[in-house]
Amino acid sequence: MIPHRFRSFVPRALQASGALLIAGLMAGCGAQNGQAITAPAHNVRPAPPAASPAEQLAPQPGTDGNTNTNAGNAGSTGSRATPTTAEARHQPSKVERCHTSMLAGSLQNSEAGAGQRYAQLVLQNTSKETCILYGYGGMQLVDGSGKPLPTTMERTPNPGPNLITLAPGRSASATLHWTAVPHEGEPTDGPCQPTPVSAQVIPPDETDALAVTWNLGPVCGFGAINNSAYHQ
Template sequence: MANTSSSPHRTALLASAVALLGALTACGGTDGTTTAPRPTTPTTHDRTTSPPGTEVSPGEQSTPTRPAASPSPAGAAAPSSRCRTAELRAEVGRMDPGAGQRNFPIVLTNASARTCTVYGYPGAAFVDASGRQLGPDPERAPGKPSRVTLAPGDSAWAGLSYASPEISGARTARPAGLLVTPPDEREPIEVDWTAGAVPVSGNASTVRLTVFAPGSGP
């Protein structure tokens, strides 16, 4: 006669064994070690160093950028550039005598097709026919410079003055020309000098220059 009571017992044992095997597979390897969660690979965003408070999109490099230039004040116009030597024509105006002085206007005229400016004093030097300077450099008379804007064809003038040699008794020389250098330029313009002898040394031999003003003379 078959033993029917042992079948349910075997079935229960088999079910328990299957359940235990499933638990071991889920929780660890067959060697008894526990499998830790695998770390995720860092993305480009994770590897990028960004300043605190900034946010970088994934895949975007954190490249420093230059700050934007400050805008010009509303209504401010860019200043006109200075007149260059090649854009100007120079001449010496008619002498204006007075109180033992000889006074001449040095005139610069804008011969270019653009508007430009002059500011301050000219450079000046008397030279002989070979280009050698006669006498020391002129001195600057006290004055308050102002920027003079020259449209094409406009002129500005600066005064050149010295004591009359016949009165001062200074040693003189007769120049062939006058070198006129526009403000902030290096190249001079040579102008023929036809006004006779000028003081070059001795008493009261100083030659003075004034700042530029609009026009062609006083």
Template sequence: MANTSRPVGRTALLASAVALAGLVGACGGESSTSSAPQPSRAPRTTAPDTGTGTASGTAPAATTAPSDTAGSASASARTDGRCHTSELRAAVGRVDPGAGQRNFPIVLTNTSDRTCTLYGYPGAAFVDASGEQLGPDPERAPASPETVTLTPGKSAWAGLSFSSPQISGARTATPVALLVTPPDEHDPIEVKWTAGEVPVGGDESSVSLSALEAGTGP
């Protein structure tokens, strides 16, 4: 009986040891499998997202830049296309009397070597020898202005009109010069006035200006 119980006890003890070793091994294996991928997955997931975001953010900047540059160039071209005072010569044409009116063409000629444009009404003011303005600013005659393109040497004109002082009875003065300011410019061009007295006050003293059009007169 004693010999039979010892082998059985050893067998049970060995079985318990094997089972315990298997349990410890299994626990160690689970710990390695669940933790190892965690640090390796995070960089793989983050890197593609960062790269895609940068590419997506860069693309609109590359597309927008040429558009802005083109817009600025276009705006600059429109601004530079206007005729400036320094590029023009002004003159007063011969009087065209009619129906109690005195009508004069104010002519602006392009003296530059480039093509430029004029649009709208010129400014005009009669002045005396001291440079003081005589009378109010001319009124603008109703019109639908159009852009006038002047190649080098070409001209545009606007009509300066007022009632003959001998007929209207307006108070008059004799200017020394007429200051002509091109549209959208600040500096005037001085033109010697040789056509006698002009109305500067009283009834029927208004002077009118028409919009610029191509040519040197009607």
């Protein structure tokens, strides 16, 4: 039993010992190697982990890496980047068809025999650009006053359509064939038909015509002319 004179001393001693014990524990646990104890910060998000070298080099969506941003669609692909100037320089340029304004026409190599007439309707590329011809053209015979004369163009399969590339100065031709023998219903005591002085020639796939001089006489058979596709 503690004497009465020591009763007030014991609690104060225990309190002092407890304070010293707590301070010693804190010094031993939180101040190792001379480090000060600091309270943990609140509401601070941890920094994201550093990307690996492979992730750093991987193309990102919306860049020239052409990454497909629609991850849910396995069949879709990213859009192709615009070709560089060097790539565009090596791509073949588009060659347009030969327009009427690029051509000049003439009738050449005419032949006659046994009432039959033949000629080559020639179209020459007079422009500075290469162009292409394909297929059959059209033609309308015209008299001296500019009046259209009976003309029926009938296509023949030999030679048939063939893609022709015309460099500047080059030409292609269509073979024409008609008769000088009057058909039933045509005059026999004079020209079977009015004599043309020119022909309005329409190149394949064009609507504008170019004038060609016609000095090959009348076209009997009511203006029927067999014509082949253009060829070289």
